[in-house]
Amino acid sequence: MTDKPKREGRVLPAVVTVDLVIFTVRDDALHVLLIERGKEPFLGSLAIPGGHVRDNETLDEAAGRELSEETQIDSEQLHLEQLHSYGAPGRDPRGRVITVAYLALGPNLPTPMAGTDAKAAYWVPVDSVLSGHNKLAFDHADILGDALERARSKLEYTTVATAFCAEPFTVSELRRVYEVVWGFPLDPSNFRRKVTRAASFIEPTGERRIAETGRPAALYTRGKAQFLSPPLLRSIDATAAQGTTAPPVQQ
Amino acid sequence: MTDKPKREGRVLPAVVTVDLVIFTVRDDALHVLLIERGKEPFLGSLAIPGGHVRDNETLDEAAGRELSEETQIDSEQLHLEQLHSYGAPGRDPRGRVITVAYLALGPNLPTPMAGTDAKAAYWVPVDSVLSGHNKLAFDHADILGDALERARSKLEYTTVATAFCAEPFTVSELRRVYEVVWGFPLDPSNFRRKVTRAASFIEPTGERRIAETGRPAALYTRGKAQFLSPPLLRSIDATAAQGTTAPPVQQ
């Protein structure tokens, strides 16, 4: 708390921002919302959305506000949680910027709009970002990687997977979420047994949905449970880093 | 990114600090390192240690530096991980302060020193803090609660419990860590089966330690594994919020 010798570095005020990794599942692939930067640095590069924290709001409120601005969706509808903070000295060439990253999960959202800030926004398959086709601005690739791992592990021991599903949803849709986020197929029978027997994970509505083909599927809504106990673990042997597009399901 | 109407709040530079929740196990109870504040605000109150992030260091480096300053222990010896960031507008009466909280776990550390900053530092049983006997400064009680829950859940699916043990250690010592952090007793037999069969959790040294009484215990060191798979779950029925002192073990 007392002053330190200057050669060890001085205490400087920093700019604090929130950045958002917004995931959704569409077309059987995990997508992330990215914006095309309209100014330097990294002009023209893709980046995750974010903005400054204002002086009258909490970090969570700042994240919720940015989420609403970017997705134009009631942020109450989405799962939003703090992910990690990033503050390496050189991460922003303009100066010291500490960013508190948030993870947001939502059902297949309306194709993103021309943002309020006139930035172009796109849903981009996470796979295509990870494979390095589009380099992200700043350290956003690191943030995205951390967000993906957080999402994958949260599917194991919480019920957040339902945040990816618009209500009402079917067990198959919920299973598809797991398959797409984890990157490998799950046994439909065992998955159904697990999610229907877990207390308050999903609640049957009594309704059914008739598809173009096949037996109609029962519909469910989200249950009250926040945690899955015992968890639904990624199989131990499925260690290899799989993709986030359609898993090798026989189609 | 563009300017917003001022009535929504302005972007102001903020002060960024790191705060440390440092846990250790001593006398069969979980303890946290607290300092007695030597200046306003909250002069005389207990608080978790922390300090400003300097302009030439990462957040992790700042946390490691503060840890060394507070514990005078090589921070390489301790487990250190980022916990969560706290930035509510009113959390520090002096102005906007964003703090990045870290969680540190270590073996029974030397009784804390007169800190480099001449602050008194104490190991305080977590139980006595949670029960409200000593109110912590700022929002440090929230941070402590979050840290405790993080530590408890990390014991389930990672191998960090060994960070609480000075090497070499016995299986009973490791079990005591779980019991003290979780707050309830574990079956010695089942615990041993679990930790010895988990791949690379602990490695036998071949040595034994002779105690005052009883059969000598085999000694182990930390294994290379970072994760426990399958996890060692807190029993599902052990839902009640137990204490962090000696669990109801027959003594």
Add this chain to the structure above:
DNA sequence: AGAATAGTGTCTATCAGACAATATATG
């Protein structure tokens, strides 16, 4: 009927909880 998707049932290996029994030290 055939295709497609939803849902049920069963077998088995594994694992956790309960707890009995044995081992090795000290006094």
Add this chain to the structure above:
DNA sequence: CATATATTGTCTGATAGACACTATTCT
């Protein structure tokens, strides 16, 4: 021998993975 702690073994119920089988719709 009694006591205390460490360590091994055993029984049993719950659960996950594999996979066969049945159900219900549409064309």
